[in-house]
Amino acid sequence: MSVLILAETLEGKFKKSTFEATSYGKKVAELLGTTTVVLAINATNPSELYTYGAEKVLNVSNENLKTFNAKVYANIIQQAVEKENAQIVIIDASANGLYVAPMVAVNINAGYASNVVAIPSSTTPFVVKRKAFSSKGFNNTEINTDVKVIGLSKNSFGIIENEVAGTTEDFSPSVIETTIVSEKIEQTTGTVTIADADIVVSGGRGLKGPENWGMVEELAQILGAATACSKPVSDLGWRPHSEHVGQTGKPVASNLYIAIGISGAIQHLAGINSSKVKVVINTDAEAPFFKAADYGIVGDAFEVVPKLIEKLKEFKTNNI
Amino acid sequence: MKILVCISHVPDTTSKINFKENDTKFDNNGVQFVINPYDEFALTRAMWFKEKQGATITAVTVGNTSTEPTLRKALAIGADDAIRVNTEAIDGLQVAKELAEVVKNGSYNLVLAGKESIDYNGGMVPGMLAALVDYNFVNACIGLEIEGEKATISREIDGGKEILSANLPLVIAGQKGLVEEKDLRIPNMRGIMMARKKPLSILEPISTKTATTTASFEKPATKSACKIVSTENIGELVDLLHNEAKVI
Numbered sequence: 001m002s003v004l005i006l007a008e009t010l011e012g013k014f015k016k017s018t019f020e021a022t023s024y025g026k027k028v029a030e031l032l033g034t035t036t037v038v039l040a041i042n043a044t045n046p047s048e049l050y051t052y053g054a055e056k057v058l059n060v061s062n063e064n065l066k067t068f069n070a071k072v073y074a075n076i077i078q079q080a081v082e083k084e085n086a087q088i089v090i091i092d093a094s095a096n097g098l099y100v101a102p103m104v105a106v107n108i109n110a111g112y113a114s115n116v117v118a119i120p121s122s123t124t125p126f127v128v129k130r131k132a133f134s135s136k137g138f139n140n141t142e143i144n145t146d147v148k149v150i151g152l153s154k155n156s157f158g159i160i161e162n163e164v165a166g167t168t169e170d171f172s173p174s175v176i177e178t179t180i181v182s183e184k185i186e187q188t189t190g191t192v193t194i195a196d197a198d199i200v201v202s203g204g205r206g207l208k209g210p211e212n213w214g215m216v217e218e219l220a221q222i223l224g225a226a227t228a229c230s231k232p233v234s235d236l237g238w239r240p241h242s243e244h245v246g247q248t249g250k251p252v253a254s255n256l257y258i259a260i261g262i263s264g265a266i267q268h269l270a271g272i273n274s275s276k277v278k279v280v281i282n283t284d285a286e287a288p289f290f291k292a293a294d295y296g297i298v299g300d301a302f303e304v305v306p307k308l309i310e311k312l313k314e315f316k317t318n319n320i
Numbered sequence: 321m322k323i324l325v326c327i328s329h330v331p332d333t334t335s336k337i338n339f340k341e342n343d344t345k346f347d348n349n350g351v352q353f354v355i356n357p358y359d360e361f362a363l364t365r366a367m368w369f370k371e372k373q374g375a376t377i378t379a380v381t382v383g384n385t386s387t388e389p390t391l392r393k394a395l396a397i398g399a400d401d402a403i404r405v406n407t408e409a410i411d412g413l414q415v416a417k418e419l420a421e422v423v424k425n426g427s428y429n430l431v432l433a434g435k436e437s438i439d440y441n442g443g444m445v446p447g448m449l450a451a452l453v454d455y456n457f458v459n460a461c462i463g464l465e466i467e468g469e470k471a472t473i474s475r476e477i478d479g480g481k482e483i484l485s486a487n488l489p490l491v492i493a494g495q496k497g498l499v500e501e502k503d504l505r506i507p508n509m510r511g512i513m514m515a516r517k518k519p520l521s522i523l524e525p526i527s528t529k530t531a532t533t534t535a536s537f538e539k540p541a542t543k544s545a546c547k548i549v550s551t552e553n554i555g556e557l558v559d560l561l562h563n564e565a566k567v568i
Contacts, residue, residue, distance in 0.1 A: 070447075070457065095477045099459040102412070102447030111413060111531030114443050127535050132440050136337040138538040139440070145531050151443075180456040180486040185477070193479035199567070223568065241497065242476075247333055247438065248357055248496045256567040266334050270438075273540075277565045279557070280546070290546045295560055299551035307554045315558045315568075 003029040004086035005038045005054070006077060008094050012044035016159065016196065017092035019052050021152050023160040025090045026053025027119050028150075032087065039080045039171075041065050041073070050166035052159065058084070058171040067185070068096050071178045074103035079173040081108050081147065089149045093253075094195065101151050111143040114151035134247060135273035154195075154253045155276070194245065197226035199256040200275070202245060204230040206261020206282060206301055210238035215305045216260060222312050228252065230262045246271035261301045264289025281305065321375040321466070321488070323366045324426065326419060326433035326445065327394050328356035328409075329387035333438065339537040346439075346537065355390055358434020362492070364499040365464060366432050367398045373466070376400050378426065382409045382418050388520065395515035396507030402518065407525035411532045416448035421526050423453050428489070435460050435493040446493035456486040462497025 005025040007018045022038055029036045038054040040046050042065060046057040058080055065072070077100070081089060089110070091101040098114070105112035115131040117138070126143045131153055194200060201220040203213060213227075220227045227243060234244035245252050247267035257275035261282060262268060269292050272278065280293040281304050290296050297304050331337070331351045338347040355363070369375040379394035381387050382405040391402045405418045423431060431450075436443035450457030462481065463474035466488070473484045473492065492498075507515070549557045561568045 070459070074451070095460060095475075098443055099447065099475075102416075102444040103451045103457065105413065105444065106416070106448050106451035111411070112442075112444055112448075113532060115441055125535075129538070132537075133331075133337045134333070134438055134441065135540070137339070137540070140535045140538065142533050142535045143531065144533065178456070180458075180484055182482055183472075183485050184483040185480065186482075187477075187480040195478040235501070244496075248501065256561065256565070270333060277561070277567045279561070290548075292543070293546045294543075294565065295549060295557060296546045297549050297551060297554070297557065304551055304554065307551075308557065311555045311558045312568075314555075315562065319562075 001034045002037045002084045002086050003032065003034060003088045003090065004081055004084055005036060005090045006092070006097065007038050007040040007043060007049065008092060008096060009041065009043050012042060014043060014048060015094065017094055017154060018049070019159045020155070020157055021090050021092045022049050022052040022054050023162065024119070024152055024157040026162050028088060028090070031120060031123055034087070037080070037084045037086065039077060041076070046168045047166065051161055051163050053162040053164055054166050055164050057166060057168045059168050060171050060173060062172070062175065064175055067182045069178055069180065069182065070096070070099045070103055071180060072176055073100050074107055075176045076173045077104045078107040080171065083171070087147060089147070091149065091151055093151060093154045097151065101149055105149045108147050109145065110147040110149045111145040112149040112151065113141045113143055115153045116150050117153045117156040119157070131274065134270035136270070153274070155255060188242070192224060192226040194226045194228055194243070194250050194252060197254050199223045199225035199258070200228050200245070200252050200254045201225045201258045201260070202228035202230065202262060203233060203260045204262030205232045212302070213239070215309065219258070219305060219309055219312070222309060222316065230268055259289055259293070260305060262289060263287040264292055321369060321373060321430055322426065322428045323369060323375050323377045323430045323432060324423060324428040325359065325363045325366050325377055325379050325394065325399060326431065327359050327363070327379050327381045327390060328434065328437040328439070329353050329381055329383055329390040330356045330437050330439040333357070337539070339539070343537045344534070353390055355393055356434050356437045358436060358438070358495055360504055361496060361498045362432035362434055362494045363394055363397060363399065364503055364505060365494065367505070368499070369466065370398065378403060378428070380405070380419065380422055382407060382415045384408055391520060392515050393507060395518045395520070396511040397505050398511065400518065402520040403523060404520065405523050405525055407528060411530035412442045412444035413448055413531040414527070414529065416445050416452055417527065418525055419445065419449045420452035422523070423449065430466070430488060431455065431491040433491070433493055435495045446491050450491035455489045455491045457491045457493070458484060458486070459493045461492045461494045464492055464494070464498060
């Protein structure tokens with residue numbers, strides 16, 4: 001018996017979500033009185049995961065697995081589950097994680113709970129709390145199958161150091177043939193992505209035009225944040241669609257979300273509700289965003305943001 | 321090309337979410353139900369294939385009679401016929417198994433769905449369905465072109481996009497980008513009239529077994545009031561974010 005965690009790498013380096021999934025997996029394994037196994041594909045430094053509680057790392061090195069293929073990966077996870085007699089499989093909420101998890105569930109005949117935000121509240125029956133209704137509610141889901149798949153929501157458990165004496169074992173699964181082929185990957189490089197960002201700075205129609213985004217970008221740069229925008233802004237073509245956050249855009253689950261000139265329509269809030277701390281800057285004190293935010297400034301963004309940038313620069317200089 | 325569009329019947333985005341019977345059931349009272357917005361992108365793309373490439377469209381949902389108006393709306397938008405699998409949708413795997421049966425019996429070569437429903441946000445039915453019927457599958461699809469048997473698909477990845485190619489049959493879980501919001505259609509009177517005459521068949525479920533159940537619901541903890549910082553003292557915000565919220 002074991003808890004199997006799928007690691008995610010980018011050019012050999014583990015993503016932060018893998019440290020979180022491993023931390024979470026360790027806690028679940030403790031509850032079940034069992035051990036953790038992490039499946040790492042083409043990772044440069046597997047032993048890095050011992051810090052977060054990985055007792056065993058199954059290390060797969062295979063040039064043919066350089067590019068993610070959901071069908072192939074789902075099959076490899078299945079092989080790892082069978083080899084390690086895994087009872088629980090934990091997969092993060094990255095684009096690839098969300099893609100592969102349902103396929104894994106079918107392959108191993110498991111019940112799957114996605115968007116999970118906490119450790120199981122009970123192990124018999126097995127109950128986990130998950131986000132639903134676009135973060136307007138939660139459901140405590142009971143998984144009835146012998147083997148279970150858990151999709152862990154980002155930034156819900158946190159990265160917890162829990163050093164163990166881990167071992168790394170080479171694993172050479174068979175690689176199935178598929179008829180779905182990756183032709184090209186277009187990565188936006190050099191900037192922080194909304195999915196990975198701890199902080200997101202977002203602009204709305206209140207900024208009046210694309211030419212005014214300089215200060216949003218400067219603020220984001222100081223904070224190491226990703227930039228985002230509201231739906232009207234992407235509809236107007238001021239910013240690319242990839243920056244649109246909200247109900248039909250990208251979901252945001254950052255630690256800090258700063259909304260500038262965004263009124264806070266319900267569809268927008270549905271997409272950003274999972275962020276831990278929300279700050280709003282808006283001229284209209286009646287804007288619905290103030291009801292959802294933790295901190296707010298009622299004021300003109302064109303005055304407030306430059307001042308905030310200045311204060312943050314001072315703060316950064318004093319806190320290095 | 322025979323297209324199956326999977327439709328989920330969900331509370332409208334602006335609905336107030338409440339629970340009843342000791343927080344064990346969703347409270348439908350006063351809630352307006354609509355086609356799941358992500359499924360609407362899928363249906364709209366299907367309409368394009370119907371109009372430009374002569375595809376036929378079947379809309380399907382798994383649910384009880386209360387879901388029929390939503391299926392009729394899909395017919396009014398332009399689906400040719402509809403199927404309702406007569407059982408309450410409780411769990412993703414259960415729904416996927418029912419849909420797999422529909423796909424096998426109808427030999428559809430393209431299945432279009434939204435990447436998730438906005439009620440349970442499970443994000444699992446399309447991937448499970450693909451695995452059950454052994455079709456190729458692309459999640460979070462933001463572009464789909466089909467020439468003959470060959471499909472070119474774009475999907476969103478963290479920080480960019482990936483272009484894939486695959487042959488039909490195929491399951492696609494779509495989102496905005498598959499079509500744009502301005503392309504979405506509101507059913508017109510003629511469509512609504514025609515929808516009444518289009519066939520809607522009711523199938524009995526193959527099983528009622530579920531892999532997961534909801535033990536209870538919870539509402540988010542009520543949020544404390546927003547702290548307002550004066551424009552004269554913006555340094556205070558930096559201070560609060562650092563010392564109180566501990567996020568910078």
